[in-house]
Amino acid sequence: MKNAWLVLLLLLVAVPALATEAADGAEGDLPVKKETVVVQETKDLRDRFTGEPATTFKLIGTEIEPGTRRSLQWFSPQAPGGFAVATPVIVVNGHKAGPVLCLTAAVHGDELNGIEIARRVVNSLDPKKLKGVVVSVPIVNLEGFFRRERYIGDRRDLNRYFPGSPDGAYPGRVAYALMEEIVKHCDAVVDLHTGSFYRENLPQLRADLAVKQVAYLAEGFGGLTVLHNAGPSGSLRGAATAAGVPAVVMEIGGPLSLDLKKVELGVKSLETLLHTIGMIDRARIWKNPQPVFYASQFIRAEVGGILINKVKLGATIKTDTVLAEIIDPINNSVFQVRSPTGGTILGRAQNQFVSPGFAIFRIGHKRSKEELKQKAKAEKEAQTEKVLEELGANEATRDR
Numbered sequence: 001m002k003n004a005w006l007v008l009l010l011l012l013v014a015v016p017a018l019a020t021e022a023a024d025g026a027e028g029d030l031p032v033k034k035e036t037v038v039v040q041e042t043k044d045l046r047d048r049f050t051g052e053p054a055t056t057f058k059l060i061g062t063e064i065e066p067g068t069r070r071s072l073q074w075f076s077p078q079a080p081g082g083f084a085v086a087t088p089v090i091v092v093n094g095h096k097a098g099p100v101l102c103l104t105a106a107v108h109g110d111e112l113n114g115i116e117i118a119r120r121v122v123n124s125l126d127p128k129k130l131k132g133v134v135v136s137v138p139i140v141n142l143e144g145f146f147r148r149e150r151y152i153g154d155r156r157d158l159n160r161y162f163p164g165s166p167d168g169a170y171p172g173r174v175a176y177a178l179m180e181e182i183v184k185h186c187d188a189v190v191d192l193h194t195g196s197f198y199r200e201n202l203p204q205l206r207a208d209l210a211v212k213q214v215a216y217l218a219e220g221f222g223g224l225t226v227l228h229n230a231g232p233s234g235s236l237r238g239a240a241t242a243a244g245v246p247a248v249v250m251e252i253g254g255p256l257s258l259d260l261k262k263v264e265l266g267v268k269s270l271e272t273l274l275h276t277i278g279m280i281d282r283a284r285i286w287k288n289p290q291p292v293f294y295a296s297q298f299i300r301a302e303v304g305g306i307l308i309n310k311v312k313l314g315a316t317i318k319t320d321t322v323l324a325e326i327i328d329p330i331n332n333s334v335f336q337v338r339s340p341t342g343g344t345i346l347g348r349a350q351n352q353f354v355s356p357g358f359a360i361f362r363i364g365h366k367r368s369k370e371e372l373k374q375k376a377k378a379e380k381e382a383q384t385e386k387v388l389e390e391l392g393a394n395e396a397t398r399d400r
């Protein structure tokens with residue numbers, strides 16, 4: 001009962017917050033604060049398998065017959081009149097009813113591994129055998145992709161503008177269109193990413209394990225490492241989950257180039273997911289179906305200079321292990337970066353020039369799924385407390 005009141009209170013707090021931000025003039029698409037995320041029940045994928053034959057699936061004004069594959073053109077706000085470049089959307093409608101699984105890639109235009117993973121997964125699907133629907137938007141940020149850049153036009157990070165709004169800044173309009181026209185028609189979303197700015201990530205999922213359906217989705221990927229955290233403010237993952245569509249991010253490698261070994265791993269993980277949740281029968285299933293869960297921390301450069309890595313992605317390290325050297329090429333000094341903790345290297349910067357404060361490693365700490373679920377629960381409760389406290393404080397101010 002107490003929980004029901006908390007949810008109601010959160011809704012009351014969240015909705016006006018969203019409304020004010022959307023109406024806030026030029027900066028109207030400010031990222032939504034974390035407190036507003038996850039206030040409604042997410043969809044349950046298992047309810048979608050009715051055993052019935054599939055029906056026609058409708059998306060962006062097109063009807064896709066059961067047992068067929070279609071390539072659609074999506075005219076997002078990225079395609080102004082006269083320069084109509086449509087974003088490709090591929091839909092595979094299966095022969096039997098099932099969930100709608102959506103794949104999005106290149107929300108950051110320079111992240112190529114996900115584009116190739118989505119292409120291979122969709123190519124391998126046989127609509128005559130698929131249960132449910134797979135929708136793929138392999139290049140969400142077409143503009144960034146053509147310019148080989150992370151950001152969308154306006155030099156902004158599209159993945160900080162979800163759920164967006166129809167009358168705000170440009171990236172918010174693109175985000176809004178994607179949410180309304182594609183994401184809200186999905187039962188689950190897998191958003192494919194890589195590390196940013198010359199950083200590479202060990203293949204891993206990012207998932208908010210406090211949300212039951214997200215945890216269910218994350219468990220379907222076989223042996224892929226899972227890093228528990230809520231999506232950053234304004235991210236597609238956070239906004240989709242908040243809108244009732246459970247979403248996870250798959251991080252694979254680094255930007256600007258293709259890493260075919262990691263692409264292959266990503267394909268295998270997604271095919272394992274499709275099999276585990278019951279959408280396909282045949283699959284190259286992940287041999288070791290035991291997920292490993294991590295909490296994590298960043299190690300930042302204390303000094304600026306040329307970074308030379310001493311450890312590989314996935315390496316197990318101890319406290320005081322030398323992770324890297326940062327060399328000052330002007331006065332010829334060498335600074336050793338030592339780990340303040342033991343753990344696993346989940347992400348690292350490639351060898352390059354770094355400034356003080358640049359995140360050079362992400363170190364993971366193995367936890368059991370139960371431990372992380374507990375942690376997630378505690379975080380959610382703390383967030384709720386905070387919102388209630390702020391609410392109390394506001395009321396106190398108003399009373400005065």
Ligand SMILES: [Zn+2]
Nearest residue numbers: 108111193194
């Ligand atoms: Zn990204």
